[in-house]
Amino acid sequence: MTVYTNYGKSRCDLTTVRSRIAAGAFSDIVDVSDAMDFIHISHDQIDEYCRLSSEIRDYGHGDVITFSPKVFIPLTRLCRDFCGYCTFRQNPSEAEDLYLSPAQVLEVATKAETLGCTEALFTLGERPELRYSEAKNWLKSRGYRTTIEYLVDMCKLVSSDTSLIPHVNPGTMSYREMSQLRPYSGSMGIMLESLSEDLHSPGGPHEFAPSKRPSVRIKTTKIAGELNIPFTSGILIGIGESRLDRVQALFAILDIQKNYGNIQEVIIQNFRSKENIPMRHVPDAESLELRWTIATARIILGSHANIQVPPNLNADDYETYISAGINDWGGVSPLTIDYVNPESPWPKLAELNNRTSGMGFNLVPRLPIYPEYFINTDRYTTPEIKRKLLQLSDYQGYVKGGVRGYVEPK
C-alpha cells in the first residue's frame, strides 16, 4: 500500500486543470502533489471545481447515468466486527434468522426476477463464525466450515435457478475464497472506506473492527485484481477522516486500477447519522464535502472511471451530484430495502428517471458487470457468466429494453 507523503510544492490550480483538459488529458490529469492543492478548494470555488469534473465525466460517459436493478439479500447480519456507524450487524439474540435458508434466498431472488432485477446483491457480516458459536454451529450442522463456503453455494443456487447474476460483499476474502466464488458471482466488492489508521484509535469508528484495517482491505482488492474479478471499491466520508485521507485513499484505488485494471466502480458514500449507532452524535457528512469528494475522485480517477453515489442516502438533492461528476447510482431495488441504511428508502425508478432526465441525462439500467468488463473481452468472466450477461444485455452491454422495462414512458 502506498501512502503518499511527498506533497510537493503548490503548483496546481483550477486553471491548470482546465488547460490540461483543453489539451485532451482526460486521465492522469493530476498527480498526488497536484491533488494536495485541491484540499484547499473553498466554498466559493466548488461550483467551478465540479464543472471541471463534470466535463471530464462527459468525455468518458456522455449523457448516460446508470443504475443496477437489484435485489438485496442479507445472507447473515451476524458479524465479528463492530463499526461505530453500523445498523446492519446483529447479535445472535437479535437476529430473526442466523442465516437465510436456501429456500428464503431463492424465494426473494425469484420474486426479484419477475420484477426485472438482474443483480442479486449478497451483503453480509464479516466472518461471524469467528465470534459466535451459534454461527459456527449453524454452518457446521449444514456441512459448512465458514460463512463464505455457504455463500458460494447460495451464489451457485441463484445462478443456476434464476437469471440473476450475484454480486457479493462479504468483507475480506482470501485468494482461495475468491477463487471459489468467482464461477458463481459475476462481480464482488469491498469498500476501502479509508486509509486513516486514526479511525482505529480508542473511540474511533473502527476501534473494534479489525477487518477495516486498510492493509487487509487493500489485500482483498489486490487479490481480486490477480483473479480478474470485476470489483467495487469506494470510500466512506464523514466518519472522522480528513480531505487528505480521502485523496490518499483515491490514489491507492488508482494504483490498484493501474496495476490490475479490474476496479469497475468506485462508490463515494456519505455517512448518515442514525439514532441507534455509537456515532449518533456525529452529524451527517456535509453536501459540500460530498461534492468536493466526487469531483476530486473524478479528477484523480479520470474520465472512464465509474463513480457512484447512492441516491437513497441523498434523497433531497441526489440529482445535484450529477453536476459533481458521477455517472452511476448503484443498485436500486424495486423489492427490498437497503438493509445497511434501512431509514433511507430507494427512490422509485420513475422518480429516479425523472430527476436524472431533469438534469439532461439518460437513465440506463446496467448489469452488475459494467459493459467494458464483458463486451469484447473474456478476461473478467467465466464462459457461463458471460453467456448470461450476453442474454441479458443489448448491443452496448446494458440491460435489454432499457429503462422502459422499469418505467412507463411519460
Ligand code: SF4
Ligand atoms: S459495517 Fe460491516 S464489518 Fe462493520 S459491523 Fe457492520 S457488518 Fe460488520
